[in-house]
Amino acid sequence: MSWTTRAIYRGPVRRWLGATGSLSARLARAGQNFSVQVLDQGRQKLCPEEARALGLRGLPPGYVREVVLRVDGVAVVFARSVTAHAQSLGPWRSIRGLGTRPLADVLFKRSGIARGPLEFSRLKPAGALRRDVARAWRNATGEALAARTLPARRSVFSRRGAPLLVMEVFAADQVPWCWPTERRF
Numbered sequence: 001m002s003w004t005t006r007a008i009y010r011g012p013v014r015r016w017l018g019a020t021g022s023l024s025a026r027l028a029r030a031g032q033n034f035s036v037q038v039l040d041q042g043r044q045k046l047c048p049e050e051a052r053a054l055g056l057r058g059l060p061p062g063y064v065r066e067v068v069l070r071v072d073g074v075a076v077v078f079a080r081s082v083t084a085h086a087q088s089l090g091p092w093r094s095i096r097g098l099g100t101r102p103l104a105d106v107l108f109k110r111s112g113i114a115r116g117p118l119e120f121s122r123l124k125p126a127g128a129l130r131r132d133v134a135r136a137w138r139n140a141t142g143e144a145l146a147a148r149t150l151p152a153r154r155s156v157f158s159r160r161g162a163p164l165l166v167m168e169v170f171a172a173d174q175v176p177w178c179w180p181t182e183r184r185f
Helices: 012-018 023-030 048-054 093-097 128-141
Strands: 034-045 061-071 074-084 113-115 119-123 150-159 162-170
Touching: 012 150, 012 162, 023 034, 023 061, 023 074, 034 128, 048 074, 048 150, 048 162, 061 093, 061 128, 074 128, 119 128
Parallel strands: none
Antiparallel strands: 034 061, 061 074, 074 162, 113 150, 119 150, 150 162
8 A cells, every 4th residue: 555645636535635624623614513433442553554654663552543524424534543552641642532522622722733744545445454444434334335446645743752643534425525615604
């Protein structure tokens, strides 16, 4: 699987993928009700790709949070955030108590957090990461993912030198990505 900083999508989803602010805030503006469904949170083994993205040597224990973001009850995004377990007890300890609040409440509302560049990828149906996302999606929604390549993005946030990797997979059908960036009243 490869990631690139070059925008690789066209059409309405490109605006969503390339938006640099809070995806949660953007989704909240797209509907009447935004919610976070927590799928898993806690100590977990990091995959080699995640450890590399975090700049970690070997495969230290990680702290992982997986969620599905919903707009008006419809599941639209699968998100996975990871950091070294030790960092979840230090600079990133605030992610442990989020519950159903979005991670954006920490990332975009607190000082001292820097975001690295957005990276983009296509999750192909035969890929290992795509299979993991499909399994989590089915468990969360009871529905299978569409048998198509899924757009994904990720970026590394840094707080006091500690990295946190956030990956977002735009798993809903293409229709929701035609939503306006802000509702008009």
